[in-house]
Amino acid sequence: MKLNYKKIGQGKPLIILHGLFGSADNWLTIARDLEKEYTLYLVDQRNHGDSPHSEEWNYTAMAQDIAELMESEGLDSAFLMGHSMGGKTVMNFAMLYPEKVDKLIVADIAPRYYPVHHERILEGLNAVDLQNAKSRKDADDMLAKYINSAPIRQFLMKNLTRKDGGFAWKINLQTITKNIEEVGKALESDNTFDKPTLFMGGANSDYITEKDREDIERFFPNSHIIHLKNAGHWLHAEQPEAVSRTIRAFLEKE
Incomplete structure (x- = not known):
C-alpha cells in the first residue's frame, strides 16, 4: 500500500x-x-x-x-x-x-x-451522526456525551474532515472498530x-x-x-x- x-x-x-x-x-x-x-x-x-x-x-x-x-x-x-x-x-x-x-x-x-481499552472512544466516534452534524461543534458536542476530556476530544477531532458538503472521518472507523483487538x-x-x-x-x-x-x-x-x-x-x-x-x-x- x-x-x-x-x-x-x-x-x-x-x-x-x-x-x-x-x-x-x-x-x-x-x-x-x-x-x-x-x-x-x-x-x-x-x-x-x-x-x-x-x-x-x-x-x-x-x-x-x-x-x-x-x-x-x-x-x-x-x-x-x-x-x-x-x-x-x-x-x-x-x-x-x-x-x-x-x-x-x-x-x-x-x-x-x-487488553482492549478504547471501547468508550470507539463508541463515541461511532455515535457521531455525521450526516446531521452542521458544524465541527455539533460533532464535538455529540462526542462529548461519551468522552468528557476536552484534550482527548480535540485529538480525536483532528480526524474529522469535510467531504461532499458534509463531514467524514479520515480514519477507517469501521475496520478499526471491527479489528480493535489487533492493536494490543x-x-x-x-x-x-x-x-x-x-x-x-x-x-x-x-x-x-x-x-x-x-x-x-x-x-x-x-x-x-x-x-x-x-x-x-x-x-x-x-x-x-x-x-x-x-x-x-x-x-x-x-
Missing part, C-alpha cells in the same frame, strides 16, 4: 509512526526540531490520516507498508521510531526486516499483549533484533513497566529503557524538548 507521508529535513533518514487514531502531524513539532540533522518521514499508517483504507489491518501488513515506502524512496535502511501502535509496527518491522533498520526507537509501548497484540517472532534499540516511556505512564524488561531484552538484546519525567503516554506532546533531546542523543551515539 502506498502510504501518505510528509518528508522534511536533511541528513540520515528517520521514519516516525504515530499511534492509534493519530496521524503524521502528531510528530511535526519533534520533526521541526530535528530537521537540520535528519530527513524525517512522518507517515500516516494505513486506515489513518490521508493514507488509503483497507479491511486488512494488522502489524504484518503495516510493517510491509513501511518496507514499500522505503523501496519507493530508495532507502536501503533508516532509523525507525514508533509511538504506541506505531511502536508495535516498528517492532514487527525490525523482526521482519532487520537489515533495513539502523537503530530503533519505541515510544511508550512494550512487546507484550495489551503481543509481538510474536522467533527472531531477535540485535542493533541498538531505545524504549522511551513516560514516567507517569504504565505502558512500559519493570515487568516488561524480560520481554524487551529477549527480543531486543541490545536495548535500554528510559522514562521521561513529567510525561505520560503522550510524551511527545507533554515533553517535546526532552523527547527531541533523547532521540538526538540516542541516534548520534556511536
Whole structure:
C-alpha cells in the first residue's frame, strides 16, 4: 500500500509512526526540531490520516507498508521510531526486516499483549451522526456525551474532515472498530533484533513497566529503557524538548 507521508529535513533518514487514531502531524513539532540533522518521514499508517483504507489491518501488513515506502524512496535502511501502535509496527518491522533498520526507537509501548481499552472512544466516534452534524461543534458536542476530556476530544477531532458538503472521518472507523483487538497484540517472532534499540516511556505512564524488561531484552538484546519525567503516554506532546533531546542523543551515539 502506498502510504501518505510528509518528508522534511536533511541528513540520515528517520521514519516516525504515530499511534492509534493519530496521524503524521502528531510528530511535526519533534520533526521541526530535528530537521537540520535528519530527513524525517512522518507517515500516516494505513486506515489513518490521508493514507488509503483497507479491511486488512494488522502489524504484518503495516510493517510491509513501511518496507514499500522505503523501496519507493530508495532507502536501503533508516532509523525507525514508533509511538504506541506505531511502536508495535516498528517492532514487527525490525523482526521482519532487520537489515533495513539502523537503530530503533519505541515510544511508550512494550512487546507484550495489551487488553482492549478504547471501547468508550470507539463508541463515541461511532455515535457521531455525521450526516446531521452542521458544524465541527455539533460533532464535538455529540462526542462529548461519551468522552468528557476536552484534550482527548480535540485529538480525536483532528480526524474529522469535510467531504461532499458534509463531514467524514479520515480514519477507517469501521475496520478499526471491527479489528480493535489487533492493536494490543503481543509481538510474536522467533527472531531477535540485535542493533541498538531505545524504549522511551513516560514516567507517569504504565505502558512500559519493570515487568516488561524480560520481554524487551529477549527480543531486543541490545536495548535500554528510559522514562521521561513529567510525561505520560503522550510524551511527545507533554515533553517535546526532552523527547527531541533523547532521540538526538540516542541516534548520534556511536
